[in-house]
Amino acid sequence: MHFQQELISWYSLNKRDLPWRNTNNPYLIWLSEIILQQTRVAQGLPYYERFVEQFPTLSDLAKASETDVLKLWEGLGYYSRGRNLHATAKFIFDNLNGVFPSDYDSLIRLKGIGVYTAAAVSSFSINERQAVVDGNVYRVLSRYFGVFDPIDSTLGKKIFSKLANELISEVDPGLFNQSIMEFGALVCKPKNPDCMNCPVKLGCFAVLNDKIAELPQKSKKLVKKERFLNYFLVQNDDKVLVKQRESGDIWQGLFDFPLIEFETKSIDFTSLVPNVFDDNKIENFKLIKSYRHVLTHQLLNVQFFKAPNINSTFIADNKLIWVSLEELVNLPKPRVVQQFISGYLEI
DNA sequence: AACGCGTGGTG
DNA sequence: TCACCAAGCGT
Structure with missing residues (x-):
């Protein structure tokens, strides 16, 4: 045959x-x-x-x-x-x-x-x-x-x-x-x-x-980039700040939290705080959970902080919106964000 | 035309 | 543990 x-x-x-x-x-x-x-x-x-x-x-x-x-x-x-x-x-x-x-x-x-x-x-x-x-x-x-x-x-x-x-x-x-x-x-x-x-x-x-x-043969070698993502969970009563991700990066169209990305691990976190938060000291930010999340081309170090609030400039620039916890559940989110939410908010 | 884009299984 | 990669496509 x-x-x-x-x-x-x-x-x-x-x-x-x-x-x-x-x-x-x-x-x-x-x-x-x-x-x-x-x-x-x-x-x-x-x-x-x-x-x-x-x-x-x-x-x-x-x-x-x-x-x-x-x-x-x-x-x-x-x-x-x-x-x-x-x-x-x-x-x-x-x-x-x-x-x-x-x-x-x-x-x-x-x-x-x-x-x-x-x-x-x-x-x-x-x-x-x-x-x-x-x-x-x-x-x-x-x-x-x-x-x-x-x-x-x-x-x-x-x-x-x-x-x-x-x-x-x-x-x-x-x-x-x-x-x-x-x-x-x-x-x-x-x-x-x-x-x-x-x-x-x-x-x-x-x-x-x-x-x-x-066999089969491949010519290219995969290069993985390491990134450092810091999310801030800002809650006001039963509302939480989220943002829909835009084009030009991973997870377009999905929702996540206010985000500050570091180029390297060594960037001083405390120096960034006054630019982003009103009258908040570093002590007020509590690290809740951290993950290493692996994508095909990226290795993500993801940290979730609880934050008292963030200032109005940051909110305007970043198109953040308030949603209830109930609404949050129904929004599409990246796996690592979903993972954090189900563990932390127990919803 | 080379490169970026997710997540989970597998050895 | 970690590199590989799975019914590819858009830019």
């Missing part, structure tokens, strides 16, 4: 039963694909269930507020996906008569849909012949065919895309796409691939040449 047929027959026997596989509805497939970008099935699955429950159709999602969408997205990360999801739902509702596109060329124009997602949605919904090239496909193809071009280079992406589009079956491209991704996720895994039970091991370059651990 050919490589393609082996993967397809393996898939028919070993595929997981996942809810987005039981539909041709492009809206539901799109929803699942956006949620699953850079995300494991186990992590995305409960979010998919909740989104389908709360927004069963495109118009339900289009009519929601961005904050409500982000609230449902809370904890999933890469929040631009959630913002673009909502923006695209509104765009289709307003400009495309609420009909979700299912062909590649229409899909690729939409915000949040790139080459992978356009291929996935079109091939899964209408069986369009467009090869998906995701992390699984890079791994499977590089190992099986012995392709050493870095997958994070422009040339490498081109080569793998060409190869995948040559391999994809004429008869059922959607099924092939599903098969190769599922195979990559369950058998041809990044670490400790299950080569013993691999249906195509006899033809695999990496197996035959002992190059499994060296």
